[in-house]
Amino acid sequence: MEVLRKRPTGRGPAEWFTGDVWFDVVHAGTEPSRMRVNIVRFAPCARTAWHRHAAGQTLHVTEGIGLVCSRGGEVVVMRPGDTVHTPPGEWHWHGAAPDHFMTHLAMWEGTGESGVPETEWGEHVTDEEYHTPPVAG
Structure with a gap:
């Protein structure tokens, strides 16, 4: 067994985020584990840039209200307890x-x-893309 002590909270880099974003690394597995888990906190209007994950990504909202969008899709509202999976690529x-x-x-x-x-990581999400009216989530 290994106890992993909490690392300092990090600020989301401007290359990857718009607005104030903070994250805590919960787990950054070393081989043979490939699991990565972060707690990410977004201020109002803060968001990621466009990005994709080679093996996909799962998000689980713990508090607040969020938005998520796939390229070419609609902006969707996320609420506490919602889990969103984006497939690889x-x-x-x-x-x-x-x-x-x-x-x-x-x-x-x-x-x-x-x-x-x-x-x-790709380009930043424009204000126009971000402010597209969401579908209910």
């Missing part, structure tokens, strides 16, 4: 709603392949 973004904070667990896997990135 699907471009998407997620973040807080305009008037709410939002916290989620982000879970994904490393690729286990040398030189193959587990996450590929």
Whole structure:
């Protein structure tokens, strides 16, 4: 058994996020584990850039109200208790709603392949994309 002590909370880098985002690494598995888990806290209007994960990603909202969107899809509202899965390679973004904070667990896997990135980051989500009226979630 191994007890992993809490690491300091990190600020989300401007290359990957718009607005104030903070995260805590819960687990960054070392081989043979490829599991990654972060607690991510978004201020109102804060969001990720477009990105995709080689092995997919699962989000579980723990508090607040959030938004999520896949490229070419509709913006969807996320609420506490909701779990969203994006399959491998699907471009998407997620973040807080305009008037709410939002916290989620982000879970994904490393690729286990040398030189193959587990996450590929794209361009920032525009204000127009972000403010597209969401569908009820």
